Amino acid sequence: MTGKVVNLTRARKTRARDDKRQKADANAAKFGLTKAERATQAQAADKAARHLDAHRREDAEE
Template identity: 45%
Template sequence: MGDVVNLNRFRKTRERAEREKEAEANRARFGRTKAEKERDRKEAERRTQTLDGHRLDDET
């Protein structure tokens, strides 16, 4: 006869591993440092200012 296995413990261990796998994927997809977010925000602001600076006024 084999060892006694607690099925609830097995199920919880499996679900915990699945959640950790999903969390790892989310960290890779969404995880950015504050410096990276700030750099992207400044880059977007610079592009907007450059575009607005080259805009021609439509005064007739």
């Protein structure tokens, strides 16, 4: 029964580091937009809202 000797403290720290890195990658994919991308999306949303409001009927109170 000859196995590889493993330092448990080092193994725990490595596992924790890997888990943290995986969670950070998931958050970056979910929330990670550059400032320019956020600004572009905000401008597009504003333009769409203005376009919708411009085509709103005023006599819709029935």
